[in-house]
Amino acid sequence: MPKPQITGNIGLYYTCYQLSRLGWNVMPTSRNARGIDIIAYSTDSPRFVKVQVKALSKRNPVPLGAKLNNIMGDFWVIVINVSQEPCAFIMLPSEVTESVHRGEKDGRVSYWLQPSAYDKDDFREKWERIGHSDNVVMDGERRS
Numbered sequence: 001m002p003k004p005q006i007t008g009n010i011g012l013y014y015t016c017y018q019l020s021r022l023g024w025n026v027m028p029t030s031r032n033a034r035g036i037d038i039i040a041y042s043t044d045s046p047r048f049v050k051v052q053v054k055a056l057s058k059r060n061p062v063p064l065g066a067k068l069n070n071i072m073g074d075f076w077v078i079v080i081n082v083s084q085e086p087c088a089f090i091m092l093p094s095e096v097t098e099s100v101h102r103g104e105k106d107g108r109v110s111y112w113l114q115p116s117a118y119d120k121d122d123f124r125e126k127w128e129r130i131g132h133s134d135n136v137v138m139d140g141e142r143r144s
Contacts, residue, residue, distance in 0.1 A: 002057065002083055011055020011079035012037055014086045019051070023133035036073045042133035049074040049130060052093075056080045059119060064100065064111040071096050075130055078118050089123035090130060 002010065015038060016026045024040035041048035050073040054062045059080050064070065071093050078089045099117035103110045123129075 007057050007082050008053075008055050010082040010086070011053050011077075014055075014079050014082065015051065015053050015077045015088065018088065018127050019130065022127060022130065024049075025133075034070065040130075040133070047133065051075045051077055051130075054078045054113075055082050057082060059115050061101070061115060062113040062118065064096075064113060066108070066110055068097065068100065068111055078113070078123075080119075088125055088127075089118045089120070090126045091118060091123050092129075095123075 012028055016028060019026045019038070019040045023043060025043060026038060026040045028038055029036060035052075036050040037053040038051040039048055040051060052071075052073040052075070054076065056062065056079070062078055073093060076091045076093060076096050078091070079086050080089075081087055096113060099113060101112045101114050101117070103112060
């Protein structure tokens with residue numbers, strides 16, 4: 001099993017690869033920065049999407065931290081099985097927020113996205129939810 005940073009890199013670059021196949025110019029952000037992981041913009045530059053990527057070595061819950069203010073961007077991509085056969089789930093931030101599981105242990109609160117919340121046919125490899133760079137979908141509405 002790869003180290004967490006390598007797992008994150010595999011998920012990031014798998015997502016970059018898939019977005020590039022859809023015609024996007026893809027730019028990963030600084031790996032140590034908080035917030036979005038990828039900015040993808042159309043070939044004629046006026047349209048762009050912000051993507052947050054979560055990569056896991058297997059089908060596990062996605063840790064979201066102690067606060068929900070880190071759920072940002074236009075799309076969330078959760079990539080599992082990164083060292084075997086990556087499988088991605090494409091979600092809107094609102095879908096992530098609606099599905100959050102709140103845990104509490106020893107007085108400390110943490111938030112998680114359980115596999116049953118993201119591992120659904122509606123999200124599995126649904127790159128068309130983001131769309132081709134010339135035909136963008138945001139907040140569930142297609143924009144050209």
